Amino acid sequence: MINGEKNVEQPIRWAMVGGGRGSQIGYIHRSAALRDHNFELVAGAFDINPERGKDFGVNLHVDPERCYPDYKTMFKEEAKREDGIQAVSVATPNGTHYEITKAALNAGLHVVCEKPLCFTTEEALELQVLAKAKNLVVGVTYGYAGHQMIDQARRMIENGDLGEIRIVKMQFAHGFHSAAVEENSESTKWRVDPKVAGPSYVLGDVGTHPLYISEVMLPNLKIKKLMCSRQSFVKSRAPLEDNAFTIMEYDNGAVGYVWSSCVNAGSMHGQTIRVIGSKASIEWWDEHPNQLRYEVQGQPAQILDRGMDYLYPQALTDDRIGGGHPEGLFEAWSNLYTRFAKAMVAADRGEMLDASWYPGIEAGVEGVRWVENCVRSADNGAVWVEYQ
Known part of the structure; x- marks a missing residue:
């Protein structure tokens, strides 16, 4: 159980690029990083508008002299300080992730980057x-993977509780963008602009979340080929999709399916993952993240709850309060930031921790690879393509 005792000898000196006032995800980054005293926010380039960014940073109790106009200036000036930053989180639009992450690595900094990488x-x-x-850590914020019942699912599959894995059914299908909300929302507008968002919208924005969870639950399952069909129901979003269906074949004969959508009218998140084996199935729903549904063929369905002694020990490691008390997304992100911190400290000692323990650079690469293959399939007429 996590009880607030230190995980690292000294908090990692940490900065943010982006995540300023009005950001959808800046606050959860800061809350997660600072919660367990693993990081200390000492600098930032919080906004594309330097004055606005400085004002915001001062309101976070950051030294005004360390509220920088841009990330390049921040990396340069912080490198001159004995107490300069050691790590940075990138919470900016997609089109900037590559250049900022590359610059941070070249500056000798560990990175936590929003997806897609x-x-x-x-x-x-x-x-x-x-x-x-450079022996540096790159963490990717697949925040839902920090929920403890994801690890319970992994251990059940690993232990053979489900039998031979046959089907993996995934979806992240919300309805908040079922109309052209980007016309009045700057935080959504860039997500449907190919120059800023990249080659996809919902495939990269939401589809990669359950995909990564499946990789955590089933680390040995590898995609052999896939077929993807994508649509732009709000026509102004074309060529980017607001709905997509992806079917996958795995190397062991199992099959998988991902529904990625922002036009599932009436749905909140609609993010679920169901793993079906020869003996039993499990299902996790992010709107009820403290439970895992366990269905054994021929027996009544069971609901497994977070924090209970009947779970596998690994699923209890990140509990922050006893069973029955709901934990949510902020706790899940905090769990990931704790793992990022431990990995960074280990890397500074010349060690590299198990990459499957946290969403690292490998997860970032795989997310980009999956989107690229989906787009290739869809744009060639929704054909089967070998996974490259």
């Missing part, structure tokens, strides 16, 4: 090589 597999692999050469 970049636009192409080639760029992602370049960042992976650079991070490895």
Whole structure:
């Protein structure tokens, strides 16, 4: 159980690029990073508008002299300080992730980056090589993976509780963009602009979340080929999709399916993952993240609850309060930031922790690769393509 005792000897000196006033995800980054005293926010380039960014940083109790107009200035000036930053989180629009992450790695900084890591597999692999050469950690914020019942699912599958895995059914299908909300929302507008968002909208924005959860639950399952069909129901979003269906075949004969959508009218998140085996199935729903549904063929369905002694020990490691008390997304992100911090400290000692323990550079590369293959399939007429 996590009880607030230190995980690192000294908090990691940390900065943010983006995540300023009006950001959808800036606050959860800060809340997660600061909660367990693993990081200390000492600097930032919080906004594309320097004055607005400085005002915001001062309101976060950051020294005004360390509220910088842009990330390049921040990396340069912080490198001159004995107490300069050691890590940075990138919470900016998609089109900037590659250049900022590359610059941070070249500056000798660990990175936590929003997904997608970049636009192409080639760029992602370049960042992976650079991070490895410099022995630096790149974490990717697949925040839902920090929920404890994801680890319970992994252990059940690993232990053979489900039998042979046959089907993996995934979806993240919300309805908040079922109309052209981007016309009045700057935070949505860039998400449907190919120059800023990249080659996809919902595939990269929401589809990669359950995909990564499936990779955590089933680390040995590899995609062999896939077929993707994507649509732009709000026509002004074309060529980017607001709905997509992806069917996958895995190397062990299992099949998978991902529904990625923002036009599922009436749905909140609609993010679920169901893993079906020869003996039993499990299902996790992010709107009820403290429960895991366990269905054994021929027996009544069971609801497993977070924090209970009948779970596998690994699923209890990140509990912050006893069973029955609901934990949510902020706790899940905090769990990931704790893992990021431990990985960064280990890397500074010359060690690299198990990459499957947290969403690292490998997860970032795989997310970009999956989107690239989906787009290739869809744009060639929704044909089957070998996974490259």
